[in-house]
Each structure stands twice: as structure tokens, then as C-alpha cells.
Amino acid sequence: MSEEKKKHEKQVPNNVVPLGPTKCCGEGCNKKPEKAGFCAEHFEWFKAGLLTKEGMKAADFEKKHYHFMRAKKSA
Numbered sequence: 001m002s003e004e005k006k007k008h009e010k011q012v013p014n015n016v017v018p019l020g021p022t023k024c025c026g027e028g029c030n031k032k033p034e035k036a037g038f039c040a041e042h043f044e045w046f047k048a049g050l051l052t053k054e055g056m057k058a059a060d061f062e063k064k065h066y067h068f069m070r071a072k073k074s075a
């Protein structure tokens, strides 16, 4: 007799906000975080969709970065 277990693994959303990150979430960045866990520069990246909120590079990071830098230059 086989027992069928239906597992409903509820993913509890992690709403716990850490008290104060001491470092920017950006890869290899040691600057002090200013907004949403990023330093000013990486927050810009995050806003532009270059980084996820975890500080990971977006899937099409290179393309986005290219356009981001171009947009910055002409601004």
C-alpha cells in the first residue's frame, strides 16, 4: 500500500527586513547602502533594471548596462 502524501509547501514570504545592511548589495561593492540596500550608484542600476533587489545581475545585464551607460552619457 502506497501512501500518497500531498505536500503543500507553503512558501512563507520573508518580510523580515534586516535591521541595517552595512554593505551595498551590489556585487563586490563595499560602499555604504543608501537606498534599498544599495549605494547611490547601484541603486541607480537597480532602478534601471540592471540589478535585482538581491543585488544579482539581471539576465540581460550587459545589454541593459550598455544602454544605461549610453543614456547616462547623453543625459
Ligand SMILES: [Zn+2]
Residues within 6 Å of the ligand: 024, 025, 026, 029, 030, 031, 038, 039, 040, 041, 042
Ligand atoms: Zn554599490
